[in-house]
Amino acid sequence: MRALLLLLGLCLTTPAVAAGDVADIVEELANAQLPDPPMEAPPEEPIAVERTERLQKALRCPVCQGLSVSDSPAEAARAMGDRIEELVRQGYTEDQITEYFVDRYGAWVELEPPKEDHQALFVVPFVALGLGVVGLLFWARRRERGEQDVAPAAYRSDPALAEYRARILAELGEEVP
Amino acid sequence: MNWRVLTAGAVVTVPLVALLAAGFGRDPKLRSNALEGREAPEFNLRTIDGEPFSLADAKGKPVVVNFWSTWCQPCKIEHPVLMNAAEAYGPAGVQFVAVIYQDDVSKVRAFLNRSGSHWPTLADPGGRTAIAYGVAGVPETFFIDKDGIILRKVSGPVSQPIMVTTLEEML
Numbered sequence: 001m002r003a004l005l006l007l008l009g010l011c012l013t014t015p016a017v018a019a020g021d022v023a024d025i026v027e028e029l030a031n032a033q034l035p036d037p038p039m040e041a042p043p044e045e046p047i048a049v050e051r052t053e054r055l056q057k058a059l060r061c062p063v064c065q066g067l068s069v070s071d072s073p074a075e076a077a078r079a080m081g082d083r084i085e086e087l088v089r090q091g092y093t094e095d096q097i098t099e100y101f102v103d104r105y106g107a108w109v110e111l112e113p114p115k116e117d118h119q120a121l122f123v124v125p126f127v128a129l130g131l132g133v134v135g136l137l138f139w140a141r142r143r144e145r146g147e148q149d150v151a152p153a154a155y156r157s158d159p160a161l162a163e164y165r166a167r168i169l170a171e172l173g174e175e176v177p
Numbered sequence: 178m179n180w181r182v183l184t185a186g187a188v189v190t191v192p193l194v195a196l197l198a199a200g201f202g203r204d205p206k207l208r209s210n211a212l213e214g215r216e217a218p219e220f221n222l223r224t225i226d227g228e229p230f231s232l233a234d235a236k237g238k239p240v241v242v243n244f245w246s247t248w249c250q251p252c253k254i255e256h257p258v259l260m261n262a263a264e265a266y267g268p269a270g271v272q273f274v275a276v277i278y279q280d281d282v283s284k285v286r287a288f289l290n291r292s293g294s295h296w297p298t299l300a301d302p303g304g305r306t307a308i309a310y311g312v313a314g315v316p317e318t319f320f321i322d323k324d325g326i327i328l329r330k331v332s333g334p335v336s337q338p339i340m341v342t343t344l345e346e347m348l
Contacts, residue, residue, distance in 0.1 A: 062313035075279045076313075079304030104311030106211045120196055128189060135185065 038091030051094055052085045059084070059101055060109050068111055210330045211311060217242075217321045218309040222299040225282050230297050232325075235272040239347035240321040243273070244312045246280035247288045252316045255334035256292055262340045263295035271344060276301050278315045322347050 043051065053070065061072035062080065069077045069084065080101075087097045101109045115122060156165070169175070212218075217240075221231045232240065243259060245252040263273045273296035277285050282300055289298060301307055310319060313332075320329040320343045329343050 062311075076304065076307075079279075080308055082303060083305065083308050101311075103211055104309065105313060106311075124192060124196060128193075131189065 039093045040091045042091045048088050051088045055084045056081050060111050212327045217325050217327050220306045224297045238270045238272050240272045242319040243275045244278045244317045245315050246278045247284045249315045251334045255316050258337050266344050
């Protein structure tokens with residue numbers, strides 16, 4: 001149906017193309033630059049719609065600032081959306097279609113970059129969190145030990161402080177050890 | 178100076194700063210030249226006068242494919258450069274071809290009548306060829322060598338020196 005509408009549109013908008021050339025156009029459309037052969041049979045309607053929508057949301061409109069193909073009203077995005085739908089209906093898998101666009105536009109065309117290319121981004125927060133927890137445990141332990149041991153050994157044995165220690169202990173009513 | 182605090186701070190901040198530096202080091206808006214060095218996608222289109230044109234027909238000669246439109250000012254700035262290059266290098270065997278990007282054929286025809294052209298101008302129904310070439314704005318120009326490999330892609334108007342240097346390299 002879409003091909004028929006496209007043909008009709010072509011015939012109406014390209015007066016230079018005679019009716020006899022329609023067969024050529026059909027052939028052109030069939031032979032248009034496609035990636036490798038589809039890996040699957042053409043999908044059922046609901047699956048085709050779902051895949052098309054998913055891909056149109058995942059791929060970036062090439063002429064917009066941070067908009068997906070499905071979110072953009074630009075003509076380029078519409079053309080790209082149509083191309084995605086066409087490839088989905090021919091049985092190309094989502095990976096094949098994504099690869100087709102990445103090959104042409106680069107990894108930039110994917111709104112969400114592939115995780116394998118940015119492992120550090122996903123690992124660093126967890127490593128930082130782990131280091132933070134370990135640091136916190138060390139700090140808590142030291143603090144607890146410090147509270148228990150109010151008079152460390154250096155303080156008790158320092159002769160210069162002996163006089164003050166004796167006065168404090170006397171005021172507290174404790175015996176000098 | 179408390180070396181332990183300093184070390185702990187460095188352990189946390191250095192990797193983060195390195196990560197950010199790596200991220201800031203590349204321009205996220207930089208468009209890919211992914212197709213450079215690869216085989217040029219084949220296309221079979223028609224000129225605005227209805228004549229068929231296929232990239233395969235030009236195999237064996239260097240080809241300059243220019244995506245453009247009349248609503249694009251840089252394309253108009255670039256036009257004289259293409260005209261000069263086509264005049265000078267067309268006779269030497271370089272095939273120039275223009276592909277219309279999201280524009281009306283009538284506007285294109287009017288512009289070419291005013292400004293002239295020495296190359297076939299192709300209509301691209303549905304923008305298929307533009308997508309196949311990863312065009313993300315116009316003008317974009319692809320220099321394809323005699324073996325059909327994309328030697329260079331230029332985003333934005335091609336300057337005279339770049340045009341001449343690249344064509345000399347291709348011949």
